[in-house]
Amino acid sequence: MARITRSVDFSLKGYLLQAYLIGRNASGTDSPIKGELIKFNKGLGSHGNRSKSGMVAAIMADSAKLTLDGNEYELPIVVGSENEKAIDIGKLRAESGYVTIDGGYKNTGACYSSITYLDGEQGILRYRGYAIEDLAEKAEFLEVAYLIIYGTLPTPTEYDTFKKDIRRHSIIHEDMRHFFDGFPSSGHPMSILSSMVCSLSAYYPDSLDADPTDDLQITRLLSKIRTIVAFGYKKSIGHPAMYPRNDLSYCGNFMHMMFANPAEPYEPDPEIVKAINTLLILHADHEQNCSTSTVRLVGSSNANLYAAVSAGILALWGPLHGGANQAVIEMLQEIQDSGGDYKGFMEKVKDKSSGVRLMGFGHRVYKNYDPRAKVLKAMADKLLPHLKVEDPLLDIAKNLEAIALEDPYFVQRNLYPNVDFYSGIVYRALGIPVNMFTVMFALGRLPGWIGQWREMMQDPGRKIGRPRQIYTGENARAFVSLADR
Numbered sequence: 001m002a003r004i005t006r007s008v009d010f011s012l013k014g015y016l017l018q019a020y021l022i023g024r025n026a027s028g029t030d031s032p033i034k035g036e037l038i039k040f041n042k043g044l045g046s047h048g049n050r051s052k053s054g055m056v057a058a059i060m061a062d063s064a065k066l067t068l069d070g071n072e073y074e075l076p077i078v079v080g081s082e083n084e085k086a087i088d089i090g091k092l093r094a095e096s097g098y099v100t101i102d103g104g105y106k107n108t109g110a111c112y113s114s115i116t117y118l119d120g121e122q123g124i125l126r127y128r129g130y131a132i133e134d135l136a137e138k139a140e141f142l143e144v145a146y147l148i149i150y151g152t153l154p155t156p157t158e159y160d161t162f163k164k165d166i167r168r169h170s171i172i173h174e175d176m177r178h179f180f181d182g183f184p185s186s187g188h189p190m191s192i193l194s195s196m197v198c199s200l201s202a203y204y205p206d207s208l209d210a211d212p213t214d215d216l217q218i219t220r221l222l223s224k225i226r227t228i229v230a231f232g233y234k235k236s237i238g239h240p241a242m243y244p245r246n247d248l249s250y251c252g253n254f255m256h257m258m259f260a261n262p263a264e265p266y267e268p269d270p271e272i273v274k275a276i277n278t279l280l281i282l283h284a285d286h287e288q289n290c291s292t293s294t295v296r297l298v299g300s301s302n303a304n305l306y307a308a309v310s311a312g313i314l315a316l317w318g319p320l321h322g323g324a325n326q327a328v329i330e331m332l333q334e335i336q337d338s339g340g341d342y343k344g345f346m347e348k349v350k351d352k353s354s355g356v357r358l359m360g361f362g363h364r365v366y367k368n369y370d371p372r373a374k375v376l377k378a379m380a381d382k383l384l385p386h387l388k389v390e391d392p393l394l395d396i397a398k399n400l401e402a403i404a405l406e407d408p409y410f411v412q413r414n415l416y417p418n419v420d421f422y423s424g425i426v427y428r429a430l431g432i433p434v435n436m437f438t439v440m441f442a443l444g445r446l447p448g449w450i451g452q453w454r455e456m457m458q459d460p461g462r463k464i465g466r467p468r469q470i471y472t473g474e475n476a477r478a479f480v481s482l483a484d485r
């Protein structure tokens with residue numbers, strides 16, 4: 001029987017240790033407060049002041065005791081900069097022979113990270129300390145991308161250089177353009193996106209090195225992904241590809257490649273560009289979710305950035321993850337097509353035997369209203385009238401939400417709207433086809449995947465990701481030859 005005890009006053013210790021962190025950052029000297037610094041994450045990049053991203057990620061503070069088969073093991077306790085606590089089991093198997101098991105990694109911290117802080121109970125989301133609400137309202141997507149990847153908001157000079165680098169790489173290799181001819185026009189854009197991103201590594205063999213200090217592969221990817229997405233869309237509707245216009249902003253250029261055609265002039269609507277900018281910021285990172293963990297896992301083998309991101313795109317595709325935005329609209333459409341009986345639909349959701357879920361609701365980490373969903377709901381209310389779009393699906397969504405926020409089934413399980421509940425309504429209003437919603441999510445999440453990959457690759461203690469298992473199969477048995485079976 002295993003027993004874990006610990007006797008640390010976390011709130012007090014956390015407070016003191018925070019003071020220690022600040023003291024260390026400011027003066028660069030050690031503090032006498034008990035607790036051992038366990039990680040310094042130095043930003044190694046070459047771009048401007050990126051080294052400022054280096055910060056103390058966590059410290060070791062006291063320990064927990066685990067009793068197993070009569071032996072006592074001391075397990076270090078680590079505390080993050082927001083007082084998040086963990087028991088470090090890094091030496092557990094070597095010392096005791098035991099591993100831990102945690103289906104879905106619900107209790108497992110896989111890394112230290114200084115990129116995103118998420119408090120699911122309070123509904124707080126911050127990138128590098130900045131509130132998502134502030135960034136969504138005041139920042140440009142590329143500023144946020146820089147922040148996530150390199151650790152600080154760029155200075156004007158750094159931002160100019162970053163944008164210039166990104167602009168320069170907007171065109172894809174002409175041979176790659178022919179790939180789109182090989183895909184069926186009905187092919188799902190996520191499969192095309194993943195294949196195309198992976199094939200960038202064939203065109204840029206220098207990226208095979210998986211070097212996190214090589215900014216070129218990062219800017220290339222940030223720039224070309226828009227072109228890939230837009231070319232794929234144009235191909236699917238039988239329109240000629242629109243080449244990028246580098247005089248436009250990042251989001252404006254994307255809109256141009258998506259919606260312009262060679263026969264007419266096109267200037268992107270600033271309100272639409274702003275909306276796309278905000279949507280991308282809201283999706284830019286979300287700490288160790290399924291796709292980001294996939295990027296880290298693939299990257300941990302030293303596979304190149306494009307391969308790791310391509311794998312992340314595929315993980316995002318699933319309807320329990322980024323694919324939920326498409327699933328939400330399909331669900332709302334189905335309710336509308338069957339006469340708009342949203343109350344009856346909610347009864348089905350609560351009946352577990354139906355297997356029906358309220359898509360866009362619930363989250364592994366948020367047990368409160370997803371702050372991104374709040375921004376998106378307000379955006380839908382403002383943007384749809386501006387675009388003169390009346391979408392009956394928005395009313396259905398609001399009705400479903402109103403029921404869910406009162407219904408004990410949802411209240412008891414802390415199920416609230418997540419980022420995908422309203423994003424699809426906004427994408428629809430912007431003219432983005434439903435099967436491209438998850439592609440838009442990927443476009444937004446790219447800086448997060450890159451930043452998390454880069455952080456991992458710069459971690460001097462990095463190890464290949466390789467979980468253990470508890471084997472439940474047959475014990476050793478003799479081989480039976482084919483004739484005797």
Ligand code: CMC
Nearest residue numbers: 319320321322324357358359360361362363364413418419
């Ligand atoms: N509709 C109905 N019941 C739900 C829902 C839902 N959307 N989500 C969770 N539940 C119930 C679930 O049946 C379970 O009930 P019980 O305790 O009686 O067995 C309880 O709530 C806990 O659910 P869970 O599946 O154990 O929770 P999880 O943390 O493993 O899953 C989730 C999280 C997001 C996969 C899940 O809430 C879900 O399937 N939601 C719908 C899909 C969705 O919107 N996904 C987008 C997530 S946000 C974007 C992103 O970052 O990917």
